[in-house]
Amino acid sequence: MITARKDIQLDHEVILSLIQPQAKVLDLGCGNGDLLYLLIKEKNCHVQGIEIDEQAIYKCVAKGLNVFHGDVDSGLAEFSDKYFDYVVLNQSLQQILHVDKVLIDALRVGKKVIVGFPNFAHYKSRLQMFFKGRSPVTGALPYQWYETPNLHFLSISDFKNYCRIKKINIERSVCIGQSRRIPFLPNLFAQTGIFLISK
């Protein structure tokens, strides 16, 4: 059972629960490095981050993390096959230009891949679309259409469908709302989908 601790994001808590201790982890789009820091502290993992934002890099370095300044789209090519136990794409998948290519590469360099993304088919989004006829702005999708960093808008069902077409195994999926797991009708009620996949 995953419960949210006060100072830890629920999605981080979920991802933490999916990763084995002492694993080698690459976080694509690691942001300020909060997740990687947790992975070191609580799971004794060997971690590496890739992040495009310079200020975020400084925060990662202040946490003692190894991080590459660069974009996710070109960051994977050099790693050998199955170099990492896990490659994490948390809240970055929807912002990557060539998602398909990056996912294929992530599944190559990682034994397993963990993907976390905002669910576009959450009922609040659906209501906004239906009643207001406007692009949704919600807790998980907090941006106006003209300022969003998101390039792709996908639902939990979309991702499951993608995995089926691409013959990617979904080993586990955890769908969450603001503060708890959503086991019932996740594509309608979950704000975030987190998938553990492998090929």
Place this chain on the structure above:
Amino acid sequence: MTKEKIRNNGLGIVKTQNFTFESLKLESGEKFGPLSLVYETYGSLNKEKSNAILITHALSGDAHAAGVHEGKENPGWWNEFIGPGRAFDTDRYFIICSNILGGCKGSTGPASINPKTGKPYALDFPLITINDIVNAQKKLIDHFGIEKLLSVVGGSMGGQQVLSWLVNYPDNLCSAVPIATTIRHSPQQIAFNEVGRQAIMADGHWKAGNYYEGVAPTKGLAVARMIGHITYMSDKSMAEKFGRAKKETGEPFKFTADFEVEGYLRYRGDNFVKRFDANSYLYITKAMDNFDASGGKRFEEVLRGTKAKVLVISFKSDWLYPGYQSKEIVKACKLAGVETTYCEIDSTYGHDAFLLEVDEETHLLKHFLKKVFYAYEVTGDYGA
């Protein structure tokens, strides 16, 4: 403590010291000696000798990295980075900086007296390499009884030395920080250096290097330095610094230094010749051009097995040592499985940025060194 306060409380008066040793086997096979390296140290070496950091200087640098010399006003070339509470915190670390072999700021170079002839070496000085420079530094480090350096840090040609340390003495360092540098010079980098060398050799006073008893080839060296300065700045930093502003020269000639930028380059060139030896310029730039950290192999293969942690820093507007060259270092580290951090700092200063972007570099260096020093313990410290 405010930033201003940190900056004002530097190291104070520092002294340059001298280390002489019998000989050095050069990469060419030649045994060369005796030779001297001048160096400065800041902070103190701990009992375990585990807190020593070697700082390697760039083309025109010297051993005087920080503090001021007695009776002088100008602080060392990386003064804002070295001192209590600074990036290289002298309350914590022992900092060593030596003038390179082949230099002209006290270490043995072409202007030094050849004991066999009693005259300056001039072109009898052997053609040295970056690895030779580093091998000489290793002697100095051995002299201190330091088995393992906490880090070797340097920008530009200093970064080439860092890479040489990483490749040749991987077990003698815990970490390495190559800044704004490259595994090997590109044709463009060689070309700029060659124009500088040609300017010196085209000066009638150069006389195949034998000018020490007469007039030095100052015009040629000044032109070389002017070219250098153009490559160290960015289009933007030049535009911001000078624009198209004109100076009031009052001179009735054509082709005076009308524009601010012309005056600046002339001033820089003329100043440089007072403190630099033309032959040293030839030898050092040649060593930079010849350097290839990979030794002709794939760089990742050379690095494989390295336990040292690496921090690579580049600057966005640096077109002399562009970011892609730093990324090649990072790529090789990735492939070799070396623990690496890379940051491209958003700066408009061009190549000079490594001397000027104090806050960003300080943040990176401080936390990186702390991590290495405290055995990679993750501290979670957000403080800058």
